[in-house]
Amino acid sequence: MLTEHEIKEIEKEIALYPVKSAACIEALKIVQQHRGWVPDEQIKDIAELLDMSYEEVDGVATFYNMIFRKPVGRNVIYVCNSVTCYMMGYESIYQTLSKKLGIKWGETTPDGRFTLLPNPCLGDCDHAPAMMVNHDHYNRLTPEKLDEILEKYK
Amino acid sequence: MEKPLTQNIKSDGSYCTLDEYRRNGGYEAARKAVLEMEPQQITQTVKDANLLGRGGAGFNTGMKWSFVDISDPNVQRYVIANGDEMEPGTFKDRMLLEGDPHQLIEGMIIAAKALQATKGYIFVRWAYKKAHRVIQQALDEAYQAGMLGNNIFGSNFSFELHLHTSVGRYICGEETALINSLEGKRANPRAKPPFPQISGLFGKPTIVNNVETYCNIPHIIKHGPVWYKSLSRSSEGGTKLYGVSGRVKNPGLWELPLGVTIRELLFDYAGGMQDGYKFRGLLPGGASTDFLVEEHLDTPMDFASVAKAGSRLGTGTMIVMDDQTCPVAFVHNLIRFFANESCGWCTPCREGLPWVEKVLEKIERGEGTEKDIDILRFHTKYLGPGNTFCALAPGAMEPLQSALKYFIDDFYRHIHEKKCPWKHE
Numbered sequence: 001m002l003t004e005h006e007i008k009e010i011e012k013e014i015a016l017y018p019v020k021s022a023a024c025i026e027a028l029k030i031v032q033q034h035r036g037w038v039p040d041e042q043i044k045d046i047a048e049l050l051d052m053s054y055e056e057v058d059g060v061a062t063f064y065n066m067i068f069r070k071p072v073g074r075n076v077i078y079v080c081n082s083v084t085c086y087m088m089g090y091e092s093i094y095q096t097l098s099k100k101l102g103i104k105w106g107e108t109t110p111d112g113r114f115t116l117l118p119n120p121c122l123g124d125c126d127h128a129p130a131m132m133v134n135h136d137h138y139n140r141l142t143p144e145k146l147d148e149i150l151e152k153y154k
Numbered sequence: 155m156e157k158p159l160t161q162n163i164k165s166d167g168s169y170c171t172l173d174e175y176r177r178n179g180g181y182e183a184a185r186k187a188v189l190e191m192e193p194q195q196i197t198q199t200v201k202d203a204n205l206l207g208r209g210g211a212g213f214n215t216g217m218k219w220s221f222v223d224i225s226d227p228n229v230q231r232y233v234i235a236n237g238d239e240m241e242p243g244t245f246k247d248r249m250l251l252e253g254d255p256h257q258l259i260e261g262m263i264i265a266a267k268a269l270q271a272t273k274g275y276i277f278v279r280w281a282y283k284k285a286h287r288v289i290q291q292a293l294d295e296a297y298q299a300g301m302l303g304n305n306i307f308g309s310n311f312s313f314e315l316h317l318h319t320s321v322g323r324y325i326c327g328e329e330t331a332l333i334n335s336l337e338g339k340r341a342n343p344r345a346k347p348p349f350p351q352i353s354g355l356f357g358k359p360t361i362v363n364n365v366e367t368y369c370n371i372p373h374i375i376k377h378g379p380v381w382y383k384s385l386s387r388s389s390e391g392g393t394k395l396y397g398v399s400g401r402v403k404n405p406g407l408w409e410l411p412l413g414v415t416i417r418e419l420l421f422d423y424a425g426g427m428q429d430g431y432k433f434r435g436l437l438p439g440g441a442s443t444d445f446l447v448e449e450h451l452d453t454p455m456d457f458a459s460v461a462k463a464g465s466r467l468g469t470g471t472m473i474v475m476d477d478q479t480c481p482v483a484f485v486h487n488l489i490r491f492f493a494n495e496s497c498g499w500c501t502p503c504r505e506g507l508p509w510v511e512k513v514l515e516k517i518e519r520g521e522g523t524e525k526d527i528d529i530l531r532f533h534t535k536y537l538g539p540g541n542t543f544c545a546l547a548p549g550a551m552e553p554l555q556s557a558l559k560y561f562i563d564d565f566y567r568h569i570h571e572k573k574c575p576w577k578h579e
Contacts, residue, residue, distance in 0.1 A: 016316070017337075017338070018356050019337075019356070021337075021338050021339075022336075022337050022338040022356075023338060024338035024339070025321055025335065025338050026338070028321070029319075029321060059340055060338065060339060060340055063323065063340040063341065063497075064320075064321040064322045064323055064341075065321075065322040065323060066280050066320075066321040066322035067321050067322075078281075081487075082242035082243070082441070082487070082491055083242050083243060083441060083473055083484060083487045083488055083491070084242065084243050084399040084400060084473055086483070086484070086487045087400055087401065087475070087476070087479050087484070088400075088401075119281070120240060120242065120324060120491055120494070120495065121240060121241070121242040121243065121244070121441075121491075122281050123239055123240075123244065123245040123248045123279075123281065123282065124245060125242075125243050125244070125245050125397070125399035125405070125471070125473070126245060126397060126398070126399050126405035126406045126407060127405075128399060128405075132281060135283040136283075137281075137283075137284075
C-alpha cells in the first residue's frame, strides 16, 4: 500500500501533466524517497493510481538506473568509471573502497551502511577521479582520502 | 576578450541571484523580446547570428526554430532545455546551471516568445544535485518577479517553466528519448521524422536545445548578430565553453572565441602535459568523437574545421590521452560505457556494442587474434550511421574507428605479445 502522504505527493505531480501516466517517473522517485527503493507491491500501487499496467510501470522502473528495484544501503557510493576517471585512476579508488568495505560492485555491506555502484561520468572530469556519496560530490580523490569521507556517513 | 556566457560566474561557487543578474543587465533582452519583438524577428536574429547547437550536433538554432509552425495560437507548444549532460569527458553545462541559472531562464523565455510556447521544462541529470537546488531557487525568484507565469513583463504573453530532474541513463540526452522520459516513459528514442518541431512532447510542436545554446540567446538579442559573430574567429557565431581533461597540468573549462586551435587549448590554457607524460591523441568533444592526433593540433575548434580534420567538435570538451594509457583499454572503457547505456531498442546497438566490448576486452587481456581486428572493423561499418535507430552506436564507433587508424600498431602489439604492453606485472 502507498501511504497517504505518498499518494498526496503523486497526485500533485499528476496535476502537472495532460496524461496521468506522465507522472510515472515522479511517482517512482517519490516512493524511493520514502522507502529507499521500490518494492513490487508499490509498482502495482503506482500502476493502479496512474491507470497503467504493472508491466508498464516496471518497464519504466527497470529502465532507469537511479530507480532501485532491490534494497540498497543507507548510503550509496557512486564511483565514476568513465574514461577520464579511468586514466586518472578510478580503479585504485574502487579497489580501496572494495577492500575497506568488503564488498564488490553492486553489493551492500552486511550492516546496511553502504552500497557500492559504478556510475558513468559525473561531470567532474577536470578534477578526476570523482565519486558521489548520496547527494554529495567528491573529486581529486586519492585512496588516502577515502577514510575521512566514509566517516561522514553512518 | 569578451566572455558573455561566463561573465556572471562567481569564483566562490555561489550562484548569480536575480538581483545580481539584473544589476548586470540581465532580463533586458527578455523584456525587449517579449514587449517589443515579433516572434519571427527573434528567430531571424538568432538565425543571422549563426548560433550552432552546443549539444554537439551543431545545427543552426534559428533554423531549427523556424521549422515550428506558430500560426495557430490554440496549439500548445513547448520549449525544453537539455541539461542531461552525461557525455563522458563533458562538464560544461554544469557550470552554467550551477553558476548562472537566470541566463538559461532568460534564454528560454526569449525562445518561448519566438516559438509562441507557453510551457517549458529544464531537464537536468540526476547527478547535478547542486544544479537542481540552484535552478529551483532561480525559478522561484523569476516567478515572484513576474518573469515567469501569467502576463510576463506585464505583456499578454504567459510562460510556465518547470524543473525536471532525471533518474539516470545517457540516452536521455537524445532529444526524442528526452521527450519520452518527460512523458514518464522508457527513454527510447523515437523515429524521425516527424521531428519534435512538428510532433514532440505529448505530440505537440517542441524545441529541445542544449543548456549552453539557450545561454547564448539573451546576448544575441541584446547586442545583435553582427556583434555576436564578431566574438568568433570563424564564420560560426559566438564564444564556446571549452574543456580539457586528462593528464594535463591544468585541466579546466574556459570560455573562448569559437575557433581557438587545439594547440592553444592544450598548451596555453591546459598547460600542456604533466611532467613524465607524453601526448598521444585526444577526443575533441566527448566520448563519441573521433581521435585526433599530433598532426591535427593546429585545427581550429569550430564545427566545420574539426569535421574537416575527420572528427566532430561535439561538446567541445576534449579528453586527452597520454602515452602511459593503453589505447585499447581507453577505447574498451568507452565502448563498455556505450554498451551499458544502449537503450536496447534496436538490434545492432543492443547486440553489437556488447560484442565489440567483449572483443576489446579479449584483446586487452592478451587473447586477441588478427581476426578480431576484422570483427572490430566490420562493426564500425555495421553500427555506423544509417544502420541504427539513433546516433548512440554510430557515436560509439567514432573513437573505435579512429583508434584502429591511429593506434593500430598498439592493437597488434597486444595480439602478438599476448598481453597488454602497458601492464607491468
